[in-house]
Amino acid sequence: MTVTRLLDSNLPSSHGWAIHFAKVAHPEPYREFYEPHFPEIVGRQPDSNGFISARCLNSLNHQHGDKKPSAAVNVKSGVYHCSVCGSFSPFRFLTEILGLPKDEASFTLDQYRFELRFEDKPAFEKVDNYSSAFVIPPKGFNEYASEAAKMLSPDLEIVQEYLAARGINYELLTRYRWGYVPEGFVPGQEECIVVPFIVNGQVVGIRGRARDGRKGGAKGSRFVLWNLGALEGHDQAVIVEGESDALRTIQALESCGIDVPVLSVPGATFRREWEREFQGIHTVYLIPQADDPSWNNFVANAVKVLGDYRCVVVKLPWKRGEAGKDVCDWLRLHSDAELAELIPWRKTRSFFTTHEEMLELAEQEIPWLINGLIARGDKVLVGGPQKAMKTFFILNLIRAAASGEDFLEYPGWSVHRPCKVLCVEEEGSPVAFARRIKRLLSDIPPASVRWVHRQGVKLDNPYWVDKLIEACEDYQPDLIIFDPLQRIHSKVEDRAWEMGEVWDRLHELVLRFPDAAVLVVHHFGKRQGVDTGWDAFRGSSRSSGEADVGIFLEKTDKTNEATGDRILLLRLDGRDIPPLTDSRGRVTDRAIEVYVNQETFKMTTTGFVVRVEDTSTRGKVLELIKQSGEGGIAFKDIVQELGVSDETVRRYIRELQDRNMPVTEEGGKGQKPKIYRWVGKQEKDTAATETA
CATH class of the missing domain: 3.40.50.300 (P-loop containing nucleotide triphosphate hydrolases)
Incomplete structure (x- = not known):
């Protein structure tokens, strides 16, 4: 993937950026997608544009009278075209021509596209180091994102497909300054939804999402945590994988009245440089996808960086037979409230407790x-x-x-x-x-x-x-x-x-x-x-x-x-x-x-x-001192009586003194022996048992 800076003085500076995507390695990626529905295209070669003529499925259902081939499928781009019915993307073909529910159509496409292989890895996976993440963004990024936001519309087919497939409300796209660029916006540009990565009000990264789900990025982009600015003023946060999951999670939590920021990682990882952004955040809820990279990389690295004491991993409880792997997929099958209840929210408390709050707390019962x-x-x-x-x-x-x-x-x-x-x-x-x-x-x-x-x-x-x-x-x-x-x-x-x-x-x-x-x-x-x-x-x-x-x-x-x-x-x-x-x-x-x-x-x-008799060595030391009367007992006599080392007796006498026992120490200088005396009240014999 590359980004070309076009030297055309007739275009605004922001128009010089083109988001390029990795090309699909398969020369006819949608042939196997359409062959089950159009047996007549099996073994036939497409024209130079990738189209193979076929009979319109609607004509077979008598929705229009043309019995001759009046349609064509593009085995390269995936477009289905009928001269009577119009043109359809693969998603619309599944929903409007075949009549599949939107969630089933989305899952079918995701599974099919997952099997496709690309020529190279997208550049956005090669995250730049943190030291350069907050430099001045490349000239034109802010303008590019602003113009793309102006071109975004709920009437665009690519936007409608995206929102329907992910279950997201259009308002969230505008709130977070998402945008759109058409095919040919600059030479080589594919039609895509534009996702800006914003830090301190500046666009530091631009990611594109093509109609078929491929992701691209602009050269020079710094792909940090998406929605990073939302952490300000909060002490808890939710992190998911991918911007779509973040938007859908925000939508679900807001519908339940929960005000907690939701961020997303730009790939299945978590970098140590991001730790500083979580100062003051006492709990981070991690919602991984149901795949190995998400658990082995995203979760493992986040826990290692942020500390397991504040990371709470929220595992989506998939049931047998349920299809999908991410938050958007799970919420097609479950309610927003189920997701909110799944997260074990911790009680939020201020770092400081005021003096008045302490006095009020003192009036409460011990739990x-x-x-x-x-x-x-x-x-x-x-x-x-x-x-x-x-x-x-x-x-x-x-x-x-x-x-x-x-x-x-x-x-x-x-x-x-x-x-x-x-x-x-x-x-x-x-x-x-x-x-x-x-x-x-x-x-x-x-x-x-x-x-x-x-x-x-x-x-x-x-x-x-x-x-x-x-x-x-x-x-x-x-x-x-x-x-x-x-x-x-x-x-x-x-x-x-x-x-x-x-x-x-x-x-x-x-x-x-x-x-x-x-x-x-x-x-x-x-x-x-x-x-x-x-x-x-x-x-x-x-x-x-x-x-x-x-x-x-x-x-x-x-x-x-x-x-x-x-x-x-x-x-x-x-x-x-x-x-x-x-x-x-x-x-x-x-x-x-x-x-x-x-x-x-x-x-x-x-x-x-x-009453319990102290039978320990320390108890015996104390008992000898008590029984010695006013004359006291010499250090060497205690050692001989108990048959222990000098150091043992010294240690227990220090413990008695640390406990403020009424034991005095005299002598020990020159030739005088060290004498210990009990100066407390002598206990009288009491009954072995007393009622509490």
Whole structure:
């Protein structure tokens, strides 16, 4: 394809531009199109202009009386001509002569033309680099586009065919300054619709669309994102492939009262240089066509450039037997409202929140999923030692959330309304896990929970992140559960920056689905219990720092004397959850007893707060200091008593001091030993159990 600058001083400067199109390699591209309808042209040679005489189909239907061949088909251009009926393009031949519906005729032509091969690739596919995309456009581009816009008319056959085939209203062509140039506008020019690419009010690219769907472009054009200027003042955008899909999507969204800009890529790609245009855009909805280039190039590159945290891929749900591949094709079979409802619109919010808005927000209720325990938007970390019945605890939590029952039958943990749960479980054999589900959840509503079991989900793998996002967009869960943390990533748990990548993905889920809470099951380190709280978790402290709520579990050897139920200890910590109180109304961080039915594994609690002995090394250090009395205890005596290294004792003493424990440190200079004393109040012996 080339563009010729004609040196004719008698023509206006804008008339010197000619949009040339790639030529079809087949010498008679429309022969096979017409032969099924005109058997008499099979094997016959056309005249110099490409015409072969044939009998008019209307004469066979007795619509006019000429029984001799009064028609001809052009096997090169596709024109069908009858001396009585007139001339018809292939589209009009299908609709007006054969009587096909417009959508079926359009699809038939698209499929036929798709098989045609061109001599060279259109120049518009060779997108110039971004550094030259905003130079002054070639002289005459603005004038050319302006004159082409003046020649556009709804009465033009090429325009009528285009609008009918794509289902687009004429008003959109004029709004976006589309135009028209006739055949011979300058020597070598084919008749086509003109599509301008505009940046900052200047035409930087000109694309032409021929009657048969071929696309051409003017040399020197910079084919950036079409309708780029519409992004101004918005924080969301829709991107499709091709200007026709963009116009049809704009038309559909406007009919539903949705004001979101729609852009299109000039080909099945997305360039890194375009990223800067999306500053301030928090969500981009990508609507690809149903073909491999669109998914492998357009979608893959857009997600890579813009980031998967703000890209939402909207897959058109084609049904079996439906014909087509793009938005225009899909909307021939579906309504505008169906497309608008298909897009999972995110709530738009300002970057800034005013002080007044904050004060108003403070008056609202916390959006609890489980009252006083888990709220929408929370990231929850559930932990315990190995074999501490964590998975059974999660199944009890799912039961409450899905059915609307009080969690653990405790009235303080009521469920506001039944929730939808998505559970990603990466441990346990399929049969054994299914039996656990049947034992505890056989009577909950089936649609209230979906399971992903041992699929190898990895949050540090973009493929699985996309699968999860797609599943959540489809199901819209209120609670997303991952069990356990160690199975949903391939990182080193002790490295904070590596675990940060995993938690970044979890945080993105919360941002993308703000009405859902995310819960992750994690293991305690060796010899850790509920008494050590956040420090009990294995690996980097990044996991503890990322969570909003901590639920700590520990299995005991005790049973309830009255029921025979096994006893678990449960301790809570979180930013927003109400603190636990003892029987006198005093705030306490002690543990709750949870009773586990040995047959059904159903868990309950009465809210009793129990005193838990700290058996960790840190707890033993603290206990030695407390028991030393006014004289204190020397550093070396602590080391000898516990049989651990100096560094271990130093680390735990630093932790006690960081927690503002009333522990003093004296000496350590010269020959004086370092002495530690407890200066807080000594706790009196209390009953092992106090009522909350």
